[in-house]
Every structure is written in C-alpha cells, then in structure tokens.
Amino acid sequence: DAGVIQSPRHEVTEMGQEVTLRCKPISGHDYLFWYRQTMMRGLELLIYFNNNVPIDDSGMPEDRFSAKMPNASFSTLKIQPSEPRDSAVYFCASRSPNRNSGYTFGSGTRLTVV
C-alpha cells in the first residue's frame, strides 16, 4: 500500500492567489481528515469526512477555506484567496472503519504564502 498521498509536497504562492492541496487516502479507509500544523498553534483539525460526506468543518478558519471529497479516493483543500498567515504544513490523514486503528498521515504539504 502506498499510504496516504499528498501533493504537492511544497507550494510557494503569492498572497491573493488560489491554492489547492490534494490528498489520496488509503483504499478502504472511510474517514479522511485535514490538519494544519504551525509552531504557534500545533496541530489543528480543519475538517473531516466520512464516506465522502463532510461531518465537521468547525475547524476551518474562515470562508476562504473549502474542502471537497468528490469520491472515496480523492480530496482537496482549497484556499482562496491565500494570505501569509495561511503558511503552514497541511496534513491529510485517513482511517479505517476500525476506530481503534489510528490514523495514517500523509507526508504533508508545506505551504508558503509570500
């Protein structure tokens, strides 16, 4: 199994531009989570999906952030327009139907907004 795959690994963009981060979960996993990691705030849960349906998006910081999961094998996190304070590492994680199995994380996307 290739694990959770995120792309791109690094993204540098100018303030005001649209940014799209991508995630492919592990096949058979029915939960998908998006996290943001910064030095100041640590790991923050942004949103999670179950069977492609968004369950809790209370962690999404503002309307500039949106996430979709059009099918079981793909999810996107979009920031439009981006701002320098969005600079962080964004992680995607997926989980099997067994809630005690823990998450499998992707390698993350390091976003820098200049």
Add this chain to the structure above:
Amino acid sequence: GNSVTQMEGPVTLSEEAFLTINCTYTATGYPSLFWYVQYPGEGLQLLLKATKADDKGSNKGFEATYRKETTSFHLEKGSVQVSDSAVYFCALSVDSSNTGKLIFGQGTTLQVKP
C-alpha cells in the same frame, strides 16, 4: 471536555539514557490512547496504542501503559538512540458514534545527543 496535556519540551538526552514523556488526559467515556511520532520533514506515524485500562502498548522499544486511575499514558524507552530524535504526540479518541476523531497534545520534542 476532552483534552490531552504533554510535558513541555524540548527533552534533551544522551544516547542510551532512559526516556519518559508524560501525558495526561481528560475524557468523557472510555478513550483509546495513542502515541504518534513525527520525524523531521515527515507526517505523523502511529507509534503505539492502548484501547482499554491497564493495556500496555509497545513498539520499537517504546512502551506506554493506559492508567485509568491517574488518567495517564506516559511514554517510556529504556535506552534512546540518536535516531529517536523527533516530536512525539500523545492523542486520545473518545467516540460513541465511531467518528474516531483524535485529540492531540501539543507535542514534545526529543533531542538525543551522541
């Protein structure tokens, strides 16, 4: 509410020293407990877990015992190596509806010097 508190880092040890990273939790219900490790530039990896009181999780020489009476899940290793240098996250999952949403501690950085 549910929360996880870890000892602040960084923790700096010499190779072959004994490691303890403290983790305490507050939870409603019966949580499952996890330790994740994050190596530089990588995503989080599940290190070990325990799903009920008195369970001991172990992996790669690391151990942690689920102590309900003290609401703790301290991580220990008898002899650390330089390669153990990483950030360690304690996490819990309390879930009656099977979302399995993880709540993470703030992370503890471990630096092992040769």
